[in-house]
Amino acid sequence: VYFIFFPGGFAFLPFLWLVNVVWFFREAFIKPAYTEQLQIKTYVKRSAVGLLLWVAVLTTWISIFQHFRAEWGAVGDYLSFTIPLGIP
């Protein structure tokens, strides 16, 4: 399963990578070694790396957006899904 979740995560699905990591974490790292474990470990590690990458990207984007939204004027509104009402 893990080897399908991993490439699936490339379709803009960091959540899938998160599920991969959490679900197989025990299998990969906590359990005593067995032959398949190396493969699981690589996939879990790669999913974790991808996940961290996505988290970084999203955090930067969200912070940029929240900070500069008002200044951008029309572009900010266009990008907005919901527009807060009232006085900030």
Place this chain on the structure above:
Amino acid sequence: MNTSDSDDDSYNERTALVTSENPVVPSYRPDPDLTPPNDTASKRPRVTRRSGPAAADGGGSDQEVDADEEELTLKYGAKHVIMLFIPVTLCMVVVVATIKSVSFYTEKTDQQLIYTPFTENTTSVGRRLLNSVLNTIIMISVIVVMTIFLVVLYKYRCYKFIHGWLILSSLMLLFWFSFMYLGEVFKTYNLAVDYPTVGVIIWNFGAVGMICIHWKGPLQLQQAYLILISALMALVFIKYLPEWSAWVILGAISIYDLVAVLSPKGPLRMLVETAQERNEPIFPALIYSSAMMWTVGMASPIDAERSGQETDEEAEQSSRGAESESRPSRSFPEEELEEDRGVKLGLGDFIFYSVLVGKAAATGGDWNTTLACFVAILIGLCLTLLLLAIFKKALPALPISITFGLVFYFSTDFLVQPFMDNLAAHQFYI
């Protein structure tokens, strides 16, 4: 939201599907005749094994075996009650929290589902009652038709069609409804969110949900998704069903449930029996399964694959008889294999319980009513599970709980509430 026809069809088919499945609370799996009698030495004194020793014993210590059985049954039952309490409670909590905080779902709107064409805005009480009864009749007949359609499809093995239908409806639920829901939540809390972020969130939520429900995924994630979509569906119902119709529909659905599951010709009973005959699991998208399965201290290398498979197996409930036979041979390299065949509850049950509690929260007095309904439903669920332990066949999970819920709602709203208000007003504490 403009409820377009296609939306209605799809999601009401989903509803119909879901409600059609709602009374399925199958007995503990597997059927006793499937369990091999040679499992007496197993380390798992499970209820299903009891038929083994019972059969092997013959006439001798019948009484002891019976007493053991009783004890195991009840102990088993208690655990499953707890295992079902948690998801039902979670679902209701989500619905009530949303109702109380996001006002969108309680705004009066004249938009109604096309399944409830009669409006309730009329002046006279009689007319309103008549309209709600007519609405109910239409809704119930739609559900009956859908159920029979589903059962017919299942009998004639049109699996592809059913799967396609289910996938379509869960797609809509997971994407469209959660999109709306998220939008409303953000509006309520006055947060600005941009389209790309929302797109990523919804896409992730939906895609992982589809994978988890229809394919493989961790059991808890699957359970969480099922709870969430039940809550979403319940919220849609709460919003779009007019007041009195909602209550009448709840009552009518529990009667229909009773009839459909228990009567020999009932469509749901036929569905369950056919599924059991063919030893197939009922579609994963319609049933909540509380079964857990975990292996501790696996030493053999092939267990790596099996761990992926096992969650799949217990999530899909493939032929248990075969599994339980293979388990003793596999248990040698493993230290302990704990398996618990859970109870299954249809998603429609979740939905209607939540509709009841949500309506109570939306229109009832205050927290008293909500809490009373909540407790009533849980009591009903307990009783239903008790009956399940006694009768050991598929039982309708709706009637008892909904009856209690309705009784408690109306009595609390009209009797207890003014009482408490008066007491508080006069500062009289009892």
